[in-house]
Amino acid sequence: MTMKTIRAIKELYLMDWRRIFAVPTAVFLVIAMLILPSLYAWFNIKALWDPYGNTGDLPIAVYNADAGVNLEGKKIDIGQMVSEQLHQNHQLGWTFVKSKDVLEDGVRSGKYYAGIYLPKNFSKDLVSFIGGTIEKPEIKYFYNAKINAIAPKITDKGASTLQSEITDNFIATSSQILAETMNKAGVSLETNYGEIEHLSQLLMKTNDNLAQMDAYVNQLKDLQQKLPEIKEKYALAQKVPDYYPEINRLADKLIAVNQHTNQLDQVGKTLLKVQKQLPTIQQVPNRLDQLNQDFSKVQPILTKSIEEAKGAISLVSQVQGLVPTIQDFNDKSNQLLTDSIDGAQKFQEALPSIENSLNLQLQTLLLFSQTMSVFLDQLSQDLQVVDQAQLTPEQRQQLQMLVTKIDERVNQTKQTIEKQIQYLEVLGKITGKDFSKSISQLNQLLAKITQMQEKARQINGVLANLPNQLTTAQKLVSQLQGINNDFNRFLQGIDLTGLSSKINDTLSNQLLPILKDSQKVLGEVSKIDLKDLLDKTNRVLNQGIQILETVSTDLPSYQQKLQAANQLAKSHMGEFTNGVNQAVQFYQNDWPQTKQKLAQASQFAQQDLPVIERDYRQALKQIDAKMPELDQTIQQVNTFINQDWPVVRTAIQKSAQALQVGETKLPLDELIELLKVNAQKEADFFKEPVKLKTTAFYPIKNNGSASAPFYTALCLWVGSLLLSSLASTSVYLNERQKGKYTLREQFFARMLSFLTIGLGQSLIVVLGNLYLLNVSVTNPGWYIAFTVFIGLTFMSIIYVLVSLFGNVGKGLGIILLVLSISGGGGNYPIQVSGAFFRWINPWLPFTYAVNLLREATGGIYARNMWVDIIFLICAGLLFVIFGTIFFPTNDAMVKKFNHRTKNSHFFH
DSSP: OOHHHHHHHHHHHHHHHHHHHHOHHHHHHHHHHHHHHHHHHHHHHHHTSSGGGGGGGSEEEEEEOOOOEEETTEEEOHHHHHHHHHHHOOSSEEEEOSOHHHHHHHHHHTSSSEEEEEOTTHHHHHTGGGGTOOOOOOOEEEEOTTSOSSHHHHHHHHHHHHHHHHHHHHHHHHHHHHHHHHHHHHHHHHHTHHHHHHHHHHHHHHHHHHHHHHHHHHHHHHHHHHHHHHHHHHHHHHHGGGGHHHHHHHHHHHHHHHHTHHHHHHHHHHHHHHHHTHHHHHTHHHHHHHHHHHHHHHHHHHHHHHHHHHHHHHHHHHHHHHHHHHHTTTTOHHHHHHHHHHHHHHHHHHHHHHHHHHHHHHHHHHHHHHHHHHHHHHHHHHHHTOOTTOOOHHHHHHHHHHHHHHHHHHHHHHHHHHHHHHHHHHHHHHHOOOOHHHHHHHHHHHHHHHHHHHHHHHHHHHHTTTTTTHHHHHHHHHHHHHHHHHHHHHHHTSOHHHHHHHHHHHIIIIIHHHHHOHHHHHHHHTTOOHHHHHHHHHHHHHHHHHHHHHHHHHHHHHHHHHHHHHHHHHHHHHHHHHHHHHHHHIIIIIHHHHHHHHHHHHHIIIIIHHHHHHHHHHHHHHHHHHHHHHHHHHHHHHHIIIIIHHHHHHHHHHHHHHHGGGGSSSOHHHHHHHHSOOHHHHHHHHHOOOOOOOOOSSOOSSHHHHHHHHHHHHHHHHHHHHHHHHSOSSOOOOHHHHHHSOHHHHHHHHHHHHHHHHHHHHHHHHHHHHHTSOOOOSOHHHHHHHHHHHHHHHHHHHHHHHHHHTHHHHHHHHHHHHHHHHHSOSSSOGGGSOHHHHHHGGGOHHHHHHHHHHHHHHOOOHHHHHHHHHHHHHHHHHHHHHHHHHHHHHHHHHHHHHHHHHTTTSOO
16 A cells, blocks of 8 residues: 555544534434434443342232141141242242132232232141151242243242252251150160160071071962962973974974975075076066067068068069060161160169168168077076976976077078178179178178077087986076177178168169160170079079068067066066075075084984983872972962961060160160260251352353443444445545545545544443443453454444445345354353254454453453454455455445445335
8 A cells, every 4th residue: 555545544534523523413423423322332241230139029929828737746837938938039039829729810810920828738748758648848939931932941040049048947957856865765775775685696596597588488478379370381291281282293304394495505505606696687678578578670671671571572573574686686686675774774763672671681680689689588497496306397398499490590690790791792793883892791690690690509419318407408598698889789790781881882873874874785795694693593582481480470579578577577687686585694604503503403303302201100100199298389389378477476576676676786885875966956957968169260240241242243243234334335525536536545544533433332331331330340451442342343343334235235134143142152151052053153353352351350361351352353354355356346236236225216
């Protein structure tokens, strides 16, 4: 920044204040801008100065319906005692009403913030433990939650305090009575010390055997009660030998199953092989879908092609009929010319049919590859699901038919390729056209089809030896699939369309002109072996018709079978795959243990089961012999328990009552001294067994001082927003001045004016906090400095937002204000707020402003202070830098936006 720029900013800044002081109304507004934000903070701080110190004016209704209780001739009225204590308690505005209805109606209407009701049996329930039946007394508490958000929390505390006081007094009173009773007992024990010592020695021996006697009696009672059940179970046990034949039959089956574990192992290995081929099997439905889609297109083409091929044969036959005439050239040259021209015309008519037939034969090779792929997938799948031990004649016949069909297709395709090669050789020889590349590609296909023919015959030979050569058959099928894939890849490399066009061009442009050229035909006809060409053409067409008619005849049945197979594969593929995977999982994970347990069970059935059967029968005989004695003994025990044991038990109980005195670990004289306690001290201890020692870090005297940082920071932000709403961020200049001062100079000058007012706002509010409200501050100097720093930072942020975005910037400032109140952690710990407010808390300048003022209020913790200062400095500088860069380019847009807004005649 140059000195010229600094001088320009200074001139604009002084111009702002000269204009303000020249207009009294403007001076008044500036003064209002300085004072109004402070009033917002001061009123809120004063209102919250000591809210919990004024709870004595918070009305809480109390109604005591306790009727009291007579205890050993003494009237006890706990409810009345509570009422008397509440009269002396001025922490809350206790108001005593005449009935429960008045209490509830007053709480509902809002006359009372809460109500406490002591029921009629309160005292009775409180001392119910003396009678052995404990009933916890209830204090019924009512409160009106809609009057105020904080009031229920205060009244809850009052109710909890009342409950705590009653509990403490009860504990203290009970402890005092217990201690006094113990003291009396100690004196009594001391008086009868000798007699008690003598009884203790006598009763000790009886007590040693009392527990065992009780245990025996209980066991006898249990036995007596379970005797009918025992007899029923014994009757069932006597029937067990009747089931031995069935058990032995099951054992024999178990042994038989164990003898077939090797076959089950073989089945598991077969399942593993099937699982490895699952990816190939799962592709079958997709290939069947593709082939099924092609079937609908093939049938019309086949029909048309057969008709055209037959027409071509007819025309070729007519041309062949002219060959003898052409050969009789030496005798009938004139007639030869006429017949040759006629033959050329008929040959020309036959050319489209010949071309279509040749093209269809080439396209049939693609259909052959796809059909072979489906046949081989089906054959592979059939071989994988064959049960080696259960290959039926029907399954073997199905496999044989499928392989035969494959062999037939391979032979037909081989003949087609051979005819195509011969045709191209003859055509090339006659016309001189080079078909060597196409013939070489067809020879490659012929080599592959020959290999496929050999593999198909090998598979046909292996099928007779299934299932012994199942692995060999699967390997041959896999090899045949590979050869078919190579065949398909070679076929894809042949330009069938180009080859068809080349043949068409040769027939149309080379052979046909020779026949049609009357002048040259006589010279050329001797060079052309027309008969050989037409014969081979005729053979190619006949071969093509034969293939097409075979395919056309078989096509419906293929399509029907294909659709059925596709539907079956789709509907059961998931079940088949899941079944194979589950079976393999069982075979790999569970079968070894199952096999081992099966062997153990088989061994048990062969060796241990006969011994158990023999021992069980002997045990039944012994029980039969002893059962009468058992019944007699139980009857005698029953007589003892019912007649003699009560007398014995009574005597033991009387002895145990005196014996309990000697069970203590302390000597009797020490027990006497322990019982002779100070009743008052013991009561005080039980009432308050633990003392709470509190140490406060950074203590603040009152609630108003504690809330001052929040409202001070809030008023500074509000003051900045208020100023931006009344004052303009643009400097008014005449035409001459606009050329003198740049937009960036105007931006900094007006920002200094805003910061000056922000400085005044900060000083007024902070000095008012200290000297008007007497806010408790540990470091007043830092408190003033931090307030001024925060005020300037907030003013910079608001000024940049409004300068760059106009009314939108004011809206952004208000949004930040709303978010700061909720997410700044000013009144409540941010940890008790929602997840969204906890997330935005560390990004709000307001958070660090409140924390910085709290440092000066309660005491500075340097690390936290510097974090707050650095963040505010960075935020302020970031906004100023942002405004410096974009204000010159954004000013025109903001003015245009403001102008449009003013046109509504609603916004200024």
